[in-house]
Amino acid sequence: MTTLTKNDIHIVSTAAEHFTRLYYTTYDSSTRADDLPNFYRDSSAVTWNGTPFQGKAGVRELLSKMPPTKHEVQSFDCHPVPGAQPPSLMVSVSGNVTHGKGPAGNPAATPAKSVDGQPRVFHQTFMLVPDPATVPGEPQKYYVNGDILRFVG
């Protein structure tokens, strides 16, 4: 593989920024069950807290049963992974996610010290791979080939 140039690093870092913004905006939107699967292909594999889901249909199924979400990305990173051309990208994201209405959705009798409804810490790792269907002359298209999510706090 050719050596990484500063420009390459800038490109993949910008791509990761674009991806994370787009991905979580879509995830938190009202049309997520229709829209989020577009980031995946039928060969994509996903685990959500240890439960596997396969392909676009799997992502759709997962989201159709998901309470409303609000993600806050606090940290993310991205590498071009050596060994493929154009490179695969590994993106890891750390942040918090509120489900449902958050603490405001708890019944009035809920003790103030309860963690119920509070944001959880999540961590998600994506493997993004180039889409061979990219139209020449347009930006190289990528899709999510692998996706591991865990609640970690």
Add this chain to the structure above:
Amino acid sequence: MLSSEGPSGNRTLASKALRKAGLIDEDARMRDVSDRPGGRKGHPKSLIHKTRTSHRPRAIDAVMGKDQPGSSNRSPMISARFSAGSSGQGIAIRGASKATAAGRLRRNAISVNGDNSTRGPKIIELWREFVNSRWNPETRFLNLERMVEDDFIAKNRMTPPGAPGSSAKEAGVIFKIAGQLKPEIQTLSLANNAISNGAVLSMLSHYLPRLANLSLEGNSLTVWKDLDYIAGRRGKLEHLRELILKGNPIRELEYQNNRVEKFKSEIARRFPSLEILDQEAIVKIAFDTPLASTSAAGQKPRGATSFPAEMMPSFVTGVDGNLISNFLMRFFPLYDNQRSALIDAYHPQATFSFSANTTIPARARIEGYHTSKDMPNQKKLEWAPWLTGGNGGSRNLSRMGGSADKMEKSLHVGGEEAVKAMANLPSTRHDVAGSPEKFCVDAWPVSHGDGTALFMAIHGQFTELPAEGIRSFDRSFILAPAPEGSRAKLSGWDVMILSDQLNVRAYSSHTAWQPGPMRVQAGMPLSSVNPTPSTILLNPAALAQLQQALASIPEPQRSLVQQVCQQTGLNVQYAIQCLEGNGWDLGRAIANFDQVKATLAQDAFL
């Protein structure tokens, strides 16, 4: 690798996308700037004198390049306009100093402004007629440039958005009419309308939520607040791909003050789906955005009150679990005690970085972990060694402000650079063997390039020295089978690291991934019973390849397999078949291969 396109390539890319979007014409750059855009010789007049139906776009006109002013005048759009020769026009429109046609129009507009409310349905019909006259259904492009100069507007004494005395109301009417156009509008130009207050745009995203391309060129938008009326969050223009802001003070001031990168990153932050800004691609890597979907706009989120599945234990599939545990049980003790020895585990071009998420986790704070008497050392922990240490500092890309220097310095390429960076991070103790419940691993094979790699994420905790406080971490790996003869293989690693990202966080308890049902919030049901697990469908060939490559083939067969692979390009699986069929005789195997190689399928090869 990714940067083969030079700057000219980028321009080509941008203009190609623009042409596709109908924002510039094929010959936009050829046009002489003195050719006054929207040169209004006659045709708006003819509009007025013609019958109503003649205002409607005819498909044939679009094909012949003779369609309504809205489209034929888009040719001088958009790049040509803000060049030196044309900048005066924008000023002439804004300033009221000259007794231009526009100036007269404006006074007329003011004088009739008060009548608008009483003109009621009629004015709405006039606006509809105007919008139709500027609409090109072929390109799905509504061109509302220089509305104040339009003779139809003048004749009917209408007050277009941006004109003195206009309010967000006229704009709202126009956007509502635009929202009813068929086929659905894709591109809107509001260029050169002297719009100085973003409030004019406040109804834009309401009526045109799926707009893909928008030009606001040559207006007078000045502050970020103006853009917040349309910024792609909270249900605003979430599908915007291309935006033009040239000629607005909000952009030009940033350019004059050398804050171009900051400007671009502010825009990108506000419009997550944006790919092209001012005719320049701001991304080189794109994703299938929600635009492509058929989702019904305005659909309400499903109000699920439970999670789709319970928290499940570590998920490892498609690979021998021992392989993972062997790797981890060797990796972490070395990381704790002898980081330099890890150099062997990394591919010569491997990438390593670490990042710090310094946010205090809400649940851990409520549990009091950071102030608990049971964990007195938590207060001694400091972020500084993580933020600035490790030969380049934390690679949290959300905190880099687009600094290419920092992005580069904080990415460590190759085993040597990786271990050097690690050596410069705080010492740690990972109790992988003693408290396995404090760690969680998900791993499975993924295709990578022509082969297969192992995709893995580990979550856990470590004790940071010398503070003896506890931190949580996440570590993501891409691993590949260590090839025979590689440094990794010779050092006893079955797999080698291609990519390694470490994320360090304030401590949260491992009970976060304790298997069992989870609750969305108090009073709601626990997560539903798990669905029948839809096992991940692994590419069988890739899986076989990986497993074959990792299977321990005893010597001396192993070196024979290796030689066949090297001489024939066959993969391990086929190399073994070939040798087996030829009594494990290398010469016969190679000769046999030469006879049949033309008939072998592609998947026989590495």
